[in-house]
Amino acid sequence: xxxxxxxxxxxxxxxxxxxxxxxxxxxxxxxxxxxxxxxxxxxxxxxxxxxxxxxxxxxxxxxxxxxxxxxxxxxxxxxxxxxxxxxxxxxxxxxxxxxxxxxxxxxxxxxxxxxxxxxxxxxxxxxxxxxxxxxxxxxxxxxxxxxxxxxxxxxxxxxxxxxxxxxxxxxxxxxxxxxxxxxxxxxxxxxxxxxxxxxxxxxxxxxxxxxxxxxxxxxxxxxxxxxxxxxxxxxxxxxxxxxxxxxxxxxxxxxxxxxxxxxxxxxxxxxxxxxxxxxxxxxxxxxxxxxxxxxxxxxxxxxxxxxxxxxxxxxxxxxxxxxxxxxxxxxxxxxxxxxxxxxxxxxxxxxxxxxxxxxxxxxxxxxxxxxxxxxxxxxxxxxxxxxxxxxxxxxxxxxxxxxxxxxxxxxxxxxxxxxxxxxxxxxxxxxxxxxxxxxxxxxxxxxxxxxxxxxxxxxxxxxxxxxxxxxxxxxxxxxxxxxxxxxxxxxxxxxxxxxxxxxxxxxxxxxxxxxxxxxxxxxxxxxx
Numbered sequence: 001x002x003x004x005x006x007x008x009x010x011x012x013x014x015x016x017x018x019x020x021x022x023x024x025x026x027x028x029x030x031x032x033x034x035x036x037x038x039x040x041x042x043x044x045x046x047x048x049x050x051x052x053x054x055x056x057x058x059x060x061x062x063x064x065x066x067x068x069x070x071x072x073x074x075x076x077x078x079x080x081x082x083x084x085x086x087x088x089x090x091x092x093x094x095x096x097x098x099x100x101x102x103x104x105x106x107x108x109x110x111x112x113x114x115x116x117x118x119x120x121x122x123x124x125x126x127x128x129x130x131x132x133x134x135x136x137x138x139x140x141x142x143x144x145x146x147x148x149x150x151x152x153x154x155x156x157x158x159x160x161x162x163x164x165x166x167x168x169x170x171x172x173x174x175x176x177x178x179x180x181x182x183x184x185x186x187x188x189x190x191x192x193x194x195x196x197x198x199x200x201x202x203x204x205x206x207x208x209x210x211x212x213x214x215x216x217x218x219x220x221x222x223x224x225x226x227x228x229x230x231x232x233x234x235x236x237x238x239x240x241x242x243x244x245x246x247x248x249x250x251x252x253x254x255x256x257x258x259x260x261x262x263x264x265x266x267x268x269x270x271x272x273x274x275x276x277x278x279x280x281x282x283x284x285x286x287x288x289x290x291x292x293x294x295x296x297x298x299x300x301x302x303x304x305x306x307x308x309x310x311x312x313x314x315x316x317x318x319x320x321x322x323x324x325x326x327x328x329x330x331x332x333x334x335x336x337x338x339x340x341x342x343x344x345x346x347x348x349x350x351x352x353x354x355x356x357x358x359x360x361x362x363x364x365x366x367x368x369x370x371x372x373x374x375x376x377x378x379x380x381x382x383x384x385x386x387x388x389x390x391x392x393x394x395x396x397x398x399x400x401x402x403x404x405x406x407x408x409x410x411x412x413x414x415x416x417x418x419x420x421x422x423x424x425x426x427x428x429x430x431x432x433x434x435x436x437x438x439x440x441x442x443x444x445x446x447x448x449x450x451x452x453x454x455x456x457x458x459x460x461x462x463x464x465x466x467x468x469x470x471x472x473x474x475x476x477x478x479x480x481x482x483x484x485x486x487x488x489x490x491x492x493x494x495x496x497x498x499x500x501x502x503x504x505x506x507x508x509x510x511x512x513x514x515x516x517x518x519x520x521x522x523x524x525x526x527x528x
Contacts, residue, residue, distance in 0.1 A: 006186045010193040016171045024153045030198040031146040038271045043092035044179050050074050063088050083136030083280040090123045096173035099166030117149045136280040188276040199399050211307040214440035216246040221449045222359040223303035224250040234301035236290040237308045241269035256283040259290045304348045304358035314340040331379050333372040341366045342376045358410045367477040378475040386410045389421040392479045394431040396438045419464040424483040460485045
């Protein structure tokens with residue numbers, strides 16, 4: 001039943017997004033739709049929580065509560081338990097119904113929908129302000145700042161904007177999120193579905209906030225191998241937080257940590273955490289450039305996952321302070337300023353716990369590029385002995401770029417002379433083409449994970465290389481050096497080919513004679 005409800009909910013939410021589609025770009029109307037869904041979720045959670053507190057009281061329905069003392073008690077408990085507070089008059093249902101009702105004009109006749117934009121703006125601001133001075137303040141600050149209800153993109157006139165927003169709220173109000181009826185994270189899954197749909201239409205910007213679900217699943221399964229519980233999981237470029245939450249589907253996670261540079265995406269990540277019922281005390285998402293201003297340097301994490309921006313620029317050698325930075329100084333060289341890929345790897349290794357596993361997506365260039373990157377790669381393998389596996393992925397898996405990528409798996413607990421596993425999952429038969437995008441199927445994910453966990457060696461798919469072999473290749477990790485995917489062509493039978501050519505020649509002679517005969521009958525010259 002929950003599966004059917006989830007699919008219906010996903011489709012209904014996407015259909016509601018049609019109200020805004022065509023008016024603005026996907027990454028713009030995304031912020032409105034997801035923001036309104038989040039507001040409705042907060043309202044329903046507030047109602048459920050308050051109704052639970054009112055079970056022994058005379059008034060048992062929170063929407064009917066007016067007693068100031070009871071409201072103060074619920075406010076205090078809600079801020080402690082939920083991290084925010086909404087009064088009955090500020091609930092989604094109340095605002096939606098007001099927007100959907102008809103105001104009367106001077107003649108007493110039904111006119112346009114009631115004006116709700118100003119009140120709605122005040123409610124969204126109140127949600128943030130209700131947390132001021134509490135533990136949850138940082139998690140709710142400026143959450144709705146990207147929802148400009150007066151934007152002309154929503155309509156050229158105030159009445160047009162009010163009508164559009166009222167219509168969207170009314171549609172959403174008709175959906176039962178079933179927050180109290182099921183343990184399954186139906187709404188959370190639907191929210192993830194929407195983020196993925198928006199990513200598909202956002203082009204290059206999609207990479208800023210979304211990792212395709214199947215890639216996230218591979219990373220999550222790798223870092224949870226052999227574990228049903230994790231003390232902590234960390235993503236230094238967390239986007240919308242989807243990758244962190246995917247890890248929680250594979251193991252019970254006590255604490256989530258992440259950092260995101262883009263402000264809008266940072267807001268989306270915090271909403272995503274709360275909407276997936278992660279308590280505000282159990283996540284710490286920060287907004288800042290991870291390489292320039294890391295926010296969790298004193299922490300060590302049992303699992304680290306990431307899909308950093310491919311070959312991003314960073315200050316590197318342009319900032320002499322990085323040469324003394326404890327994350328980078330032991331390597332002796334910094335990643336080039338034009339390619340921060342290894343800077344992210346160094347940062348993550350520094351934050352990885354001794355018993356932890358790290359899995360990150362990177363462009364293929366990190367496997368073979370020379371100069372400073374070659375030096376860092378050698379240090380990781382030879383001196384630190386942290387590289388555990390290299391997994392090659394098909395091209396065109398990610399939104400916004402068609403280049404092939406790889407997954408590096410690193411551990412600090414490897415024994416000396418442990419082999420490095422290479423998996424080539426990039427070839428035909430290891431993915432499916434869906435429209436213009438390549439997609440990993442469930443069986444493709446299973447193949448990768450089974451091969452990694454069992455350290456299986458399979459012809460033309462996987463190979464375990466010793467450190468001596470890696471050294472012989474001058475620390476080059478290009479996968480074809482280790483996994484031979486060359487397919488020998490079947491031998492050609494030249495005698496058989498000659499016979500076929502002779503048969504074709506005879507057939508052509510017969511056809512030519514027939515054409516000459518037809519031309520004679522018609523009294524015209526043959527074409528040859």
